[in-house]
Amino acid sequence: MDPIIQTKNLVHEYKGGVQALKGVDVSILPNDLISIIGQNGSGKTTLVRHFNGLLKPTEGSVVIDGEETTTKSVGYLSQKVGYVFQNPNHQIFSSTVMDELKVGPKNFKFSEEKTKERIEYVVNLLNLGKILDKHPMTLDYTRKKLVTIASVLAYAPKVMILDEPTGGLDEDGRRLLRKILSLLHEQGNTVVMISHDMDFVAENTDRVIVMAEGKVLLDSQIANVFSETEILEKAWIEPPQITLLGLDVDPEKRIFLSVGDFVSHYKNRSSQKII
């Protein structure tokens, strides 16, 4: 299968000389559900900003859906790769929630019928029906974030990038986010999420890219990542508490990615002493 996003020897140097990416090679396949993790400043945001052309390589290349990003505008690439910013205040610019949801479909010249259909879909999915006339800036943080996610979902990009999606979300927001990720995955979309929230990463992604100092240290399926304790230490990442507990008490050092996995494993083995 051809990658939907591929970087080759990607180097990015900001004006002023900071080299934020130092030769990154990643291949993201259609329908991947990926988390990018790493310490602050490791280059995660710089990397994903190349995925919709917001940043262009200093050296190397980025190919999206078969096309080099240097040959395309951000507008063109954004229709394929939607980007939900870390801070919703940096993304919202309309004066009602409804207008915010219409921005993408309007920019990408959706028909009236298709716009209506997409907006109805995201409104129902994210329970936004009662706040459509509100000014987005008057909403609580979770609702603002959900509006930014909905405004990207409204134009149905093939790839969805979410920068720190759980930051500041309440429990209801986290539940809705889980639902969206699994729906996008079921529908064949590709999701790339940046996150410091290891519990959420462990439970909601398949593959993890670990970054440190502008490089990829590890790129692997989730169950393999949390057993790579030396690499994780280098990247200053602590696995989820339930994974650490499993590594501590399980005689076979199984990797548990959720409390549910842990409980069901030991419930099925009532004779097994865990502590």
Ligand SMILES: Nc1ncnc2c1ncn2[C@@H]1O[C@H](COP(=O)(O)OP(=O)(O)OP(=O)(O)O)[C@@H](O)[C@H]1O
């Ligand atoms: N606009 C910019 N101009 C100059 N340097 C920048 C700029 N944006 C980021 N950097 C630097 O590039 C490096 C990588 O930053 P980046 O934001 O990509 O890391 P990150 O892993 O996403 O961090 P965080 O988790 O804090 O968001 C850091 O040293 C940062 O200070």
